[in-house]
């Protein structure tokens with residue numbers, strides 16, 4: 001029988017050390033997170049990404065039909081997730097591993113499902129290990145703003161996830177010993 005402690009010690013074969021700064025990408029250049037590697041596609045609907053010369057990141061995105069909330073419009077959780085993903089790719093596009101520490105989203109208009117959308121993301125400033133990143137989602141064609149986001153990403157070394165596994169194992173051990 002598998003326990004949560006066993007899971008913490010099981011190597012995750014979808015990851016290799018170099019993946020953290022240079023993850024596998026789709027033909028459209030989209031960096032793939034752990035679960036999306038099996039699908040070889042971004043399950044959130046990010047289809048293409050690129051960094052321009054000015055340092056702005058551009059993403060072609062479409063809300064998958066299974067993320068429908070109200071009639072023909074995206075669940076707000078999808079909008080927040082895809083903005084987290086896109087803004088979080090800005091450090092990655094600069095070969096830097098980071099995690100989201102804070103994220104704020106403004107839902108400006110309902111987001112239609114299955115329509116081409118664009119996300120643009122840029123660095124406002126960097127302070128120590130903190131990257132302050134902003135972005136917005138627009139409808140295509142045209143440039144109507146549907147959502148805006150800003151947040152703080154904190155750079156990590158490649159030991160981040162191993163430290164987390166050790167912390168989780170300690171939590172399990174102390175929960176077991178305290179009954």
Ligand SMILES: CCCCCCCCCCCC(=O)SCCNC(=O)CCNC(=O)[C@H](O)C(C)(C)COP(=O)(O)OP(=O)(O)OC[C@H]1O[C@@H](n2cnc3c(N)ncnc32)[C@H](O)[C@@H]1OP(=O)(O)O
Pocket residue numbers: 019020021023031032033034084085086088089092097098099100101102127128129130152154
């Ligand atoms: C890989 C390929 C994938 C492939 C593609 C995948 C792309 C995914 C894109 C989406 C990204 C995500 O969703 S990431 C997943 C969601 N996020 C997480 O799991 C993060 C969970 N939280 C944490 O791990 C931690 O709380 C941290 C790392 C954020 C902070 O840890 P910590 O232990 O407090 O670290 P500490 O050294 O004290 O702080 C480090 C620095 O962060 C600052 N800091 C800490 N917390 C905050 C905060 N809430 N707001 C502002 N700043 C903060 C501190 O002031 C400090 O600045 P200074 O003094 O150093 O300047």
